[in-house]
Amino acid sequence: MEIPYTVAVRPDTGLNNGKIGIWLFLASEVMLFGALFASYVMLRVGAESWPPGATYLSIPLAAFNTVVLISSSVTMVLAWASAVRRDFGRFRLFMGITILCGLVFLVVKYFEYTAKFHHGYFPSTNTFLAIYFTLTGLHGLHVVGGMAVNSWLWGPGARMWKVDPVHFTNRVENAGLFWHLVDLVWIFLFPVLYLL
Amino acid sequence: MDDAHDHADLDRHVRAALLVFGSLLVLTGFTVTAYFLHLPTRLAITLALLIAVVKGSLVAGWFMHLISEKRIIYWVLALTAALFFPLLLVPTFTALGKVALP
Numbered sequence: 364m365e366i367p368y369t370v371a372v373r374p375d376t377g378l379n380n381g382k383i384g385i386w387l388f389l390a391s392e393v394m395l396f397g398a399l400f401a402s403y404v405m406l407r408v409g410a411e412s413w414p415p416g417a418t419y420l421s422i423p424l425a426a427f428n429t430v431v432l433i434s435s436s437v438t439m440v441l442a443w444a445s446a447v448r449r450d451f452g453r454f455r456l457f458m459g460i461t462i463l464c465g466l467v468f469l470v471v472k473y474f475e476y477t478a479k480f481h482h483g484y485f486p487s488t489n490t491f492l493a494i495y496f497t498l499t500g501l502h503g504l505h506v507v508g509g510m511a512v513n514s515w516l517w518g519p520g521a522r523m524w525k526v527d528p529v530h531f532t533n534r535v536e537n538a539g540l541f542w543h544l545v546d547l548v549w550i551f552l553f554p555v556l557y558l559l
Numbered sequence: 560m561d562d563a564h565d566h567a568d569l570d571r572h573v574r575a576a577l578l579v580f581g582s583l584l585v586l587t588g589f590t591v592t593a594y595f596l597h598l599p600t601r602l603a604i605t606l607a608l609l610i611a612v613v614k615g616s617l618v619a620g621w622f623m624h625l626i627s628e629k630r631i632i633y634w635v636l637a638l639t640a641a642l643f644f645p646l647l648l649v650p651t652f653t654a655l656g657k658v659a660l661p
Contacts, residue, residue: 378629394643422594429587433583436618441576448569550615
């Protein structure tokens, strides 16, 4: 049985089902990170003292990672625009850069984490590090998830391009919406954890 | 819409995305600069969050196309916001002693 409205627009919503599905998923993601941000605020407000982020964290590395994620968001837009224009070569180029940016972000995070472990800083060390590792760890998992989807669309999933380019382009758009949310979450994590 | 119109729309969208990209880089620079100014804590928090909200709005508005989305998406997000803010604020106000527990 064929799944309805994967390409055609549903008359009642004005959208295809994939688009409404990804937005409902993103809404649940907002609540997930919202709960953790609320936990952060509560822990910070309730703490007798709170260390400045720079005590443990590297601001230049985090600023670099912010630029990397912002850049990956714009290359994702360019990948989607190339797919809409039916320019598969440019789609692959920009999606490839997006995946590479995600990889660079994770490599920097790996060096940040290992440096902390090396200095004996673990989630159990104090409340600040506990919430830092929880928030950035969960965000890192989202980067891994987004990269997995993007890599599928860049590689084996791109077979759909030949048989149903419109459906494929919709998938790229939905993957992009998730990737932008990952960027959006980092935009708040950077000042909250590193600078305040 | 015809193809030429579609492509003109897409070109405009890509140009806007590049402009947003530049703005996000500049705002990231502002965030880091503000940190090194060693402002008083309240001002630093307000400024950093204000810049983050502007950056987040740019990403949501232009990269995620919320500036011109279907009404049902706005309803989904309105419901999310209606649940998100109590989730964020009630525990905070409780911790600050402004909401009494029974």
